[in-house]
Amino acid sequence: MEQHDISLCLAIKAAVTESIENMVFMAIDTDLDEVSDDVGSDAVMASLQVLEPRPGLLQLAMPKSTAVEISKSLYSVADSELSEAMIQDVACELLNTISGRVMKRVLPGECAFHLGLPEIADRPLETQEPFVKCSFLADGNLLTVTARI
Amino acid sequence: MLKILIVDDSSTARMFIRRCLEIAGCQGADFREAGNGKEALDLLREMPADFILADLNMPVLDGRNMLKRIKSSPRTCDIPVVVISSASNPAADVELVAEGAYAVLSKPITPPALIAAIGALFKKKEAAHGAA
Numbered sequence: 001m002e003q004h005d006i007s008l009c010l011a012i013k014a015a016v017t018e019s020i021e022n023m024v025f026m027a028i029d030t031d032l033d034e035v036s037d038d039v040g041s042d043a044v045m046a047s048l049q050v051l052e053p054r055p056g057l058l059q060l061a062m063p064k065s066t067a068v069e070i071s072k073s074l075y076s077v078a079d080s081e082l083s084e085a086m087i088q089d090v091a092c093e094l095l096n097t098i099s100g101r102v103m104k105r106v107l108p109g110e111c112a113f114h115l116g117l118p119e120i121a122d123r124p125l126e127t128q129e130p131f132v133k134c135s136f137l138a139d140g141n142l143l144t145v146t147a148r149i
Numbered sequence: 150m151l152k153i154l155i156v157d158d159s160s161t162a163r164m165f166i167r168r169c170l171e172i173a174g175c176q177g178a179d180f181r182e183a184g185n186g187k188e189a190l191d192l193l194r195e196m197p198a199d200f201i202l203a204d205l206n207m208p209v210l211d212g213r214n215m216l217k218r219i220k221s222s223p224r225t226c227d228i229p230v231v232v233i234s235s236a237s238n239p240a241a242d243v244e245l246v247a248e249g250a251y252a253v254l255s256k257p258i259t260p261p262a263l264i265a266a267i268g269a270l271f272k273k274k275e276a277a278h279g280a281a
Contacts, residue, residue, distance in 0.1 A: 018257070019256075019257055022257040022259055023165060023257045074161060074164075074165065075161075075164065085160075086160070086161070089159055089160050089161045090161045092159060092161075093159040093161040093162050093165075096159070096162075096206075096235050096256070097235050097256040097257050099235060099236075100234065100235025100236050100237070100255065100256055101235075101255075101256075103236065104238060104255075107238075110238050110239050110240040111238070112238060112240060112241055113236055113238070114236065115206060115235065115236045117158070117206065117207075117208060
């Protein structure tokens with residue numbers, strides 16, 4: 001892995017940990033060497049474009065079960081009170097928050113950046129180079145962040 | 150009663166900001182919500198707010214242009230606007246404050262960050278309502 005990818009990985013890990021722990025109060029585990037990163041066919045995915053200072057892309061993907069657990073925790077509601085729109089909005093807002101934190105870490109000093117609006121995605125990003133993919137467990141629930149910045 | 154307008158295109162973000170405000174001491178406030186800057190300006194025409202918390206990156210009318218319009222109107226220019234952004238940095242924050250933002254906070258906000266940034270504003274507004 002190149003130095004830029006290592007820095008990006010560290011930035012993603014820190015951003016996911018801060019965002020999930022502060023917003024959802026779930027503990028994040030970043031050491032997933034022996035855990036599959038397959039988010040499954042029912043995955044909830046959100047993507048966000050980096051517009052400036054250079055084009056980039058971030059995607060958050062998680063099994064539906066993870067999205068439900070995070071949404072329940074955020075809204076403090078039961079499964080039956082969650083709508084698909086709420087789950088999708090949670091995915092988009094989480095990615096939005098994570099993306100801002102990643103950019104602050106990977107860009108030097110006071111470099112300005114501009115992000116697009118997060119959108120629900122219908123397929124995962126290709127993970128060959130130059131994308132970096134990081135996987136996490138949030139209270140035992142899998143989520144992944146893939147990025148090219 | 151404090152009137153607080155929360156502006157964000159994400160219903161999750163609006164709910165989260167409201168919860169943080171309640172934990173920070175605004176439990177009894179009259180919360181209004183708007184999904185973008187234009188909706189916020191429409192709401193402000195109907196009813197003033199004691200202060201506004203607004204996202205920077207929104208469709209239709211973003212937080213920066215909403216702030217400019219609020220600050221350019223004699224009717225709304227005195228309303229403190231707190232900008233909450235996932236894409237802020239020190240230089241951009243200084244620009245927003247120069248354009249009239251009361252404070253700029255980074256997502257995810259927390260109740261302690263809210264209290265540190267705008268606790269004095271809460272107390273001042275509550276005191277004004279108590280005296281009225």
